[in-house]
Amino acid sequence: MWGIPLVLLLCGGGLFFMIYSGFAPFRYFGHALNILQGKYDDPDDPGDINHFQALSSALAATVGLGNISGVAVAIAMGGPGAVFWMWVSAFIGIATKFFTCTLSIMYRGKDSEGNIQGGTMYMIREGLGKKWKPLAGLFALAGLFGPLPIFQANQLTQALRDIVYIPNGWVSEQAHFMGDLYTGIVILLIVSLVIFGGIKRIGRVASRMVPAMVVLYVTLVLIILGVHYQELPTYLYLIVTDAFTAQAALGGAVGQIIITGFKRAAFSNEAGIGTATLAHGAAKTKEPIREGLVAMLGPVIDTLLVCTMTALAILVTGVWRTGDENGIALTASAFGEALGPVGPYLLVLCVAVFAFSSLFTYSYYGTKCFGFLAGAERQGWYNYFYVSSIIFGAVTSISAVINLIDGMYAVMAIPTMTATLLMAPRVKRAAKDYFSRIDSFEVYD
Template identity: 35%
Template sequence: MPLLTFAQEVEEVGIDEQINQAFAPVANFFSSIIFFEVAGVPFVLILLVFSAAFFTLYFGFPNIRFFWRAIQTVRGKYEDIEKHGAKELYGEGGIAQGVDMNKVDDFDKHLETVDELAIDGDIADTIRDESSDGEVSHFQALATAVSGTVGNGNIAGVALAIALGGPGATFWMIICGLLGMSTKFVECTLGVQFRDVGPDGTVYGGPMYYLSKGLKEKGFATLGKITAALFAIFCIGGSFGGGNAAQSNQATIVLKELFNLNSAGAGFWIGVVLAILVGIIIIGGIKRIAQVTEKVVPFMAVMYLVACLYIILSNFSLIDDAISLIITEAFNPTAIGVGSIIGVLLVGFKRAAFSNEAGAGSASIAHSAVRTKYSASEGLVALLEPFIDTVVICTMTALVIIIFNFGGFFEYGGDGTGAVIIDGLSYEGAGITSQAFAQYIPYSNVFLTIAVVLFAVSTMISWSYYGLQSWKYLFGRGKKADLLYKVLFLTFVVIGAAANMKSIWDFSDAMIFAMIFPNMVGLFFLYPIVKKQLNRYLDAIKLKKDAIN
C-alpha cells in the first residue's frame, strides 16, 4: 500500500507540474527579451504609447472625428461607391447622378435604363484599388476580427489587471483602448491596401504583405523582407501564445473550479480534450462545429454583457463610487506591489494591448479580406474594434469586479502573480470574475464556464487562421506545411492547459508584444499612404453626397 500511495503521489506532481517546469524558463526567457526596459519602463510599451499618440494627432483624432462615419460604413451606407467607384456613379456623366444607389432595389435593372457603366480610369492609382476584390463585407470583417479579440482577454485579462494593479488599471486600459483606435485604423488600412488576391479570389493580407510590398515601394526592399519575415515568425508565436495557450489556460481554470478537479494531471487531460475539439475543426475540416461556434459565441457575448449590465445596474448606487475609485487609483495606486503611477499604467496598458491587439497588426489579416475599392474604408471600420473590446466590454467587466470587491473579498495586488485569496481559497484570472458573478447571479459560474470555454475555442480558431497565414507566408501554401503548423498549434493547447497562469501569460504577452516591433516599422514608413487613402475615401463620400443632394 505505501508503494501504491507513493506512485500516486509521483503521478500527481508528474504531468502538469513537469510541463510547467519545462515551460516556465522558456516563458521567462522570451519575456525578459521582449520587455527590456528603458528608464524602468518596457521599451515596447513606450513604442506602443508613442505610436498611438502620434497617429491620433497626425490624423486629427480619427477615433473621435470618424466614429460615426465608421458606423455608417459598417451599416453599408457607402457600399455602392465601394463596389463601383464614386466617379463612375456620381462623377460628371456618372450613371447615378441625383440617385442614391443604396436605395435602388435592383442595380442591374437600373443599369438597363441608363448608358453602360464606363470606367473612368482615374478612379484608382494602384492595381490594388482598381477592383473591389475581397471575400467579406465590412460587418463580417469586423465581426471576424472582434471574435479574435473579444473573449477571455475581457474576462480573465481584466481580472488579472485589477488583481495586479487595482481599480486604477481600468483607467489606463480605457486610455489605451481610445488611443489604440488610431493605430488600428492605420494598420488595417494598410492591410487592405497591400493585400494579395489569389487566382481563386482568396485574399492574403496583413503586416507580412504591407511590410514586404510597401517598404519595397519606398526603396527598402531588403528591410521589408526582413521585417515581414520577423512579423510572420512572431505572429506564429502569438498564435501559439495569446491566441492559444492563454485561452486553454483560462478554460482549464474555470472547468477545474466548476467540477472541483484537483488532481495533478487534470489540466493536461482537459488540454487533450480541447486539442481534440479544436483539431477536429482546423484539421478535420468539420465545418459544422465551427459554424455552431460562430453562431453561439456572439450570443454568449451578448448574454455576458447583459449579465454585466444587470449586476452593474443592480448596484446603481455604487457606480459613481466605482468610477471615482478607478480615477483615484489610476494616479494614486494602493495595490500591493504596484508602486507608483507608472506601475499601474503598465499593468493597464499591457492588458488592454493584449486584449485589443492594436499595434500588433494581427487584426489587419482579417480586415484585409473585405470587399472594397477604398482601403481607408476598412481602416475606419477597424477603429471601432478597440472601442468595443476595451472601452466597452473590459470596462463593464472591471466595474463588476470592483463593485463585487466593495465587500472586501480580496486585497488588490494579491501575491504579485495575479492570484488573490477569496474566502481562504486562491483564485486567478477568469476564476475571479466567476466569483464576482456568483455573488449576484445564482449558478452564473455554469454560464461563465460555458462562455469562457466557447470564447477560448473561437479565439483559438481565429488565431489558428492568423498563424497559418503567417506560416504560409514563410513556408508556402502546401498541405504538408499546413499540417505541421496545425500539429504544433494543438500541442500548445495542451501546454496552455497544463502550465500555470503566470508562465502562460508571460509567454503570451511576450509573443503578442513581439509582433509590435516589426509592425511599427511598416506603420511609420507607410502612414503617409494611409493619409492619402483616407482623403481619397472622404472625397468619394463627398462626391456622392453632392450628387444626390
C-alpha cells in the same frame, strides 16, 4: 520586453496617428457603422470575407478570455488604476487600428501560390520593399507563437476545474492533472472541426458567435452592476484617481500600473500588435480606408465595452481585494457574489464561448504567418502544431502562459508600429481622397 520604450512606441504612435489623421476615425464613426451593415459590400471585390465577417473574426480573437481573465489579472497586479490605462490604450488604439488595417488592404501581397493575402508581413514587404523583408519575417516568426491557444485553453480548463469539476467531486484539488488533460483533448477536437476549414468557415462561425456572446456577457454584468449600483460611482472615481496615485495597487507604482494597463489592453484589443491586420486583410474591398474604419470599431467593442464591464463587476463586488491573481477565479468570485450559486456556471458558459471564438481565429493568424515563412503550400502544417499546443496550455501554469504570450506580442508590435509610422503619410493621402468622395456622395445622395 514590456518596458517604457515599448509602451511609448504604442502610446506615442497611437497619439501621433490620432492627431495626424485630424481625428478622422472619430469623425466618421457613423460611416463606419454603415460599412459594417453592408451598405457598400460588393461580392466581386477581391478578398475572402465581407466587412462584418472580418470584424467578427478579429473580435473573435480579441473579445476572448483577455476580457475576462486578462482584466482580472490587470486589477490583481496593478489595482483599479490599471483599468484607466486600458481605457487610454483603447482610445488611442482606435486610431492605430485605423492606420494598420488600412495598410493591410492597401498593401496586400500574393503568397507562394499566387493567392492575395493581407497582414503586417505583406504590408511591410509590399509597402516598404524587399530590403525590409527581415522585419516582415520577424513579425511572422513571433506570429507563430503569439496567437497560440495556450491562454484560452489554460483558462477554460481552470474555469471547468474550479467551478465544475472540484465542487462536484469529479477531481480533487490536489490531483486534477488527468481532468485537465481530458479537457484539453476535448478542446483540441472541437477546435479542429472548425480551423481546418479555413478563414471562410472561421468567418461564418465567428459572425454567429461574437454578437451573441457579447450580448450575453454584457447582460449578466449589467445585472451585477444593478445589484451593486450604489458602489458604482465610488469605483469609477477610484479607477481614475488610482491611475495616478497607485494607492490601491498591491505595492505598485504608477509607472508599473501604466505598463500593466497597456500590456493587458494590448492582449485584449491587439491595437498596434498587428494580429488584426491578418483578419482585416482578408476583407472583400477595393477601398482600404473602409476596412480601416471597420477595424477601428474593435477597441470600442472589445476594451471600452466588454473589458470595462468585467472590471466594474470585479470592483463593485469587492472580490479584487483578496489578492487572487489567478485570472478566471477572480471573475468567477464576482459572478458568484452577485448572482449566487448559478453565477459561476453562467460565467463558465461565457468563458467557453469566448475561449472557442478566440481559438478559431488565432489558428488563422498563425497559419498565415507560417505560410509567409515556409510557403503557402505548407501553411496547413501549422494547424497540427497549433492544436497540439492546446494540451500544453491546459496543463501548465498561467504565469508561464502569460509570459510567453506577452513576450511574443511585444516582438510583433515592433515591426507593426515601425512600418505603420513609416507609411502613415500614405494612409493620410488615401483618407483625404476617400473622405472627399464620401462627403460629396452623401451630400449628393
